[in-house]
Structures are given as C-alpha cells and as structure tokens.
Amino acid sequence: MPESKNDSFRDMNIKEKIATVVGIALLIIMVAGFLFGLIFFGMAGVFELLGVQYKSSWSLVVFVISFFMLGIIVELFFKAIFMLSVRNITGKIKVFLIRISFEGTSNWLVLFIVDEFMESITLSFNTEIIIALLLAVLEIVFDDDKD
Numbered sequence: 001m002p003e004s005k006n007d008s009f010r011d012m013n014i015k016e017k018i019a020t021v022v023g024i025a026l027l028i029i030m031v032a033g034f035l036f037g038l039i040f041f042g043m044a045g046v047f048e049l050l051g052v053q054y055k056s057s058w059s060l061v062v063f064v065i066s067f068f069m070l071g072i073i074v075e076l077f078f079k080a081i082f083m084l085s086v087r088n089i090t091g092k093i094k095v096f097l098i099r100i101s102f103e104g105t106s107n108w109l110v111l112f113i114v115d116e117f118m119e120s121i122t123l124s125f126n127t128e129i130i131i132a133l134l135l136a137v138l139e140i141v142f143d144d145d146k147d
Helices: 014-050 057-086 092-117 125-141
Strands: none
Touching: 014 057, 014 125, 057 092, 092 125
16 A cells, blocks of 8 residues: 655745646636636626627626626625525525525616616616526525525
C-alpha cells in the first residue's frame, strides 16, 4: 500500500506556491466568467424574446452587472423578511406562494431601479413583471434548500 505524500502549502517551494495560487485564481475566474456568461446570454435571450431594445452590448453588460450587484443586496433583506414571515406557516402551497411573491417583488424592484438609472435600456412595466416572475421561478427551481 503506497503511502500518500502529504504536501501542504507551507512545504512547497516558491514555484509550486505560485503555480497553485495562479491555478486557483484561474479556476475562480473561469467559474465567474461562465456564470456571468449564462446570466448575460440568458438576459439577452429574454430581452430578444420580449422585444426589448438596447443601444449596445456594453449597455447590456452594465445592466447585468448592476442587476447582479444590486440583486445581492436586495436579496439579503427580502430573504430575511421571507424567513420571518413563513416561520409559523405550515402549508407548503402557502409558503410557495409567499416565496414566489417575495422573490418576484425583489426581482422587480431590482429591475425597476436598474432600468430607471440606465437610459440605454428601457423596459416596459409588463416586461419588468414578466422577467421578475421568470427569474423568481428559476430561483425557486434551482434553490438547493430542502426545508
């Protein structure tokens, strides 16, 4: 039975340390780029289906980045309010309906704020609602919480 060699980062020479750090950094950059690409092309596809016009691809990039950054902040508050709201509710359908309303409202709020601050992309109210509900359903479907 071969003994496994326990190489810790502390025992590596400078070349191995640099290679390890660069490798991990490249992995993180690739994963972040892949996720951004999914969100970017997904949003571009939804905009194409709904007939939303935007001036350039860069305006869509700024829209997606702004939506993502503001969405993280808003999601924290809405998640806390949701958890406090449903802690005594037992029906799964009631919890689902409350959750989809919170997710949809938070997504709509972020879409509305980003849309108001950007002049290069203009969303109608109906388009905002459709995209917010679509994103809410996708968030619930891909959520790993099995409460």
